[in-house]
Amino acid sequence: MKSENFKRFELKPFLIEALDAQGFTLPTEIQERLIPAIRNGRDVIGQSQTGTGKTLSFLLPILDRIDTTKDEVQAVITAPTRELATQLFNELKKLVEHCDEQDQIQAKLLVGGTDRARTIDRLKVQPHIVVGTAGRLADLVEEKALHVYTAKMLVVDEADQMLDMGFIDDVDKVASRMAEDLQMMVFSATIPEKLQPFLKKYMTDPRHVQVDPKRVxxxxxxxxxxxxxxxxxxxxxxxxxxxxxxxxxxxxxxxxxxxxxxxxxxxxxxxxxxxxxxxxxxxxxxxxxxxxxxxxxxxxxxxxxxxxxxxxxxxxxxxxxxxxxxxxxxxxxxxxxxxxxxxxxxxxxxxxxxxxxxxxxxxxxxxxxxxxxxxxxxxxLDRAPLGVPGKRKPTRTTTEANPTPAKSSTDPQKRTGGKAKAKPKRVKPAHKKKARFKQAKEAQRQRRVSSKNKK
Missing domain, CATH: 3.40.50.300 (P-loop containing nucleotide triphosphate hydrolases)
Structure with a gap:
């Protein structure tokens, strides 16, 4: 089965070809709900966990909107780590390799840990799309090596992690240099309260799609x-x-x-x-x-x-x-x-x-x-270990916390047909001392009575 279900999004033919090559046939929930909105230029928030297909939900509509006749940056994709940025770039390459030779989309990966001077030299010709870590992108923008003022699309992937790692300020530096009619796409597993000021600064009536974690x-x-x-x-x-x-x-x-x-x-x-x-x-x-x-x-x-x-x-x-x-x-x-x-x-x-x-x-x-x-x-185990929530049988088992073994067949409750014999109450040492004292006093009294009778 070909990617017929993706065709209704009216994506460019090379994207459908790329999806066919990778064996994608059905859009995921987040793709169904966000691809049309992104193609229409709307700000979006995609709240989902790993494995929901969020990467294609923004790569497909972004690539669909790239104008290859303009040699300028049109989209910026940020990620919190080099590994994640590299992974996004590799997914991007799988799609753009199906472009026609005369209509090639140029993309570059910009991350830390690489030769900075060589990177700046490579940017003499501005790519259509850049994928990178927030810190390196902000640095290149500051150096005026990367011209993001022409870009109208910005993706912030793993936004809550960006916030946790202190990179959201770098994203802000990049976003503030981009086009005034900027379309922002934010993807995150959670939307912390501390992220709200950043979102309100750049987003207008975003389409917020949340995929239920229970279904993820x-x-x-x-x-x-x-x-x-x-x-x-x-x-x-x-x-x-x-x-x-x-x-x-x-x-x-x-x-x-x-x-x-x-x-x-x-x-x-x-x-x-x-x-x-x-x-x-x-x-x-x-x-x-x-x-x-x-x-x-x-x-x-x-x-x-x-x-x-x-x-x-x-x-x-x-x-x-x-x-x-x-x-x-x-x-x-x-x-x-x-x-x-x-x-x-x-x-x-x-x-x-x-x-x-x-x-x-x-x-x-x-x-x-x-x-x-x-x-x-x-x-x-047929039940939860001690201390773990779950249904537990009322039997007693040997554990480190409770070394008493389970009841055996000699258990008094079984020998008496279900009724255990009452055990004598344990007498505290002080009570025993009082009892012995009373017994001694009684014995002394008895000896006195016996002695009087003899007389």
Whole structure:
């Protein structure tokens, strides 16, 4: 089946050809709702998680509106990290390579970690579209090497992350130099209150499309909770990683230090692992992503900020070294598996302080199953581990928190047909002392009475 469903958007033929080549047949919800609005020049806010097809929702209508007869910048696309900017640029290239030779759309990737002088030299001929990180774009605009005053379209991808990482001021510097009738397209998993002043400054009556997070989480993901109990966490994550033998697993940590600790431990165990976090040099991060995309890595240990938005194919497992503080990141993490109809497993090491977070995720529609891993074997638990929300049977089992074993067949309740014999009340030591004192006094009285009778 060809991309007949995309044709009703009246996109240019080369875009339909590019979609056919990539096997896209049906628009996603966010594409259905935003492509017409963007083609009509309207400001839009796309609020969605990873894996909803948001990238094509803005690339297709932007490319459709590029006028190749004008050698000037017409669209600017910003991203918070080099990796995400590179990924967007690669998706853009897949589309523009289907342009006619005489009608080529020129695009350039502008990110930090590259030769600045060479970049400025390349901009002597201005491209139609630029994709880049906010800091590098702002720098090139300040140097007057990049002429954005002709551009009428601006995309701010992962806007909440831009805000968290302190890049929204750089985006503001770029946007303020662009055309007065600027069309802004903002895409973000969340719309924080602190982002509102920026949006109000540049947007007029935006079309706000929100994709329900409950529908975003792939239905073919199995969400497993594995209790840490008394085990040493670093050793345990290595055991779990060894047990699954994934095609590709991403192990998520909450900090760069944790990522290094986990990656080092897995390397020491002989696993094929790489790491990805903000502490690496740009060249190192680029090499890691190349190895991952070339299927030369089996385990990738990453932080949320480094990996957010990156689309890596073939992820069979997600392992959470711990739950993220912002639970939206859980959706981002697990959204990297179970792509294109495939199955996926998300493993989360759980401790008792995570109870509230688990409850919140359950209210969002995440269904967890409970497993334990001991002595090289996976065991599915018929109930939630201690401290985890979920249905629990009224039986008692041996746990680290409660070492009392389950009741046996010699249990008094079973021997008496369901009624347990009343146990004698425990007498406190002070009561025993008083009882002995009373007994001694009574014995003394009895001896006195006996002595009088003899007389």
């Amino acid at each position: 989480a792939a239905t073919k993901i199995e969400h497993r909770i594995v209790p840490l109990r008394h085990r040493e966490k670093l050793s345990f994550i290595v055991e779990l990683a060894q047990s699954i033998n994934p095609y590709l697993a991403i192990v998520f940590t909450n900090t760069k230090d944790e990522a290094d600790e986990v990656a080092d431990a897995m390397l020491e165990a002989g696993l094929n692992v790489e790491r990805l976090h903000g502490g690496l040099q740009p060249r190192q991060r680029k090499q890691v992503m190349k190895q991952v995309n070339d299927v030369k890595v089996q385990y990738l240990v990453a932080t949320d900020l480094a990996a957010r938005g990156i689309d890596v194919k073939g992820v069979s497992h997600i392992i959470n070294y711990g739950l993220p503080q912002d639970l939206d990141f859980y959706i981002h993490r697990v959204g990297r598996t179970a792509r294109a109809g495939a199955d996926g497993i998300a493993l989360t090491i759980y401790d008792q302080q995570d109870q509230q977070a688990i409850e919140k995720l359950q209210k969002r529609g995440i269904r967890f199953t409970y497993f334990d891993y001991k002595k090289g074997e996976w065991t599915k």
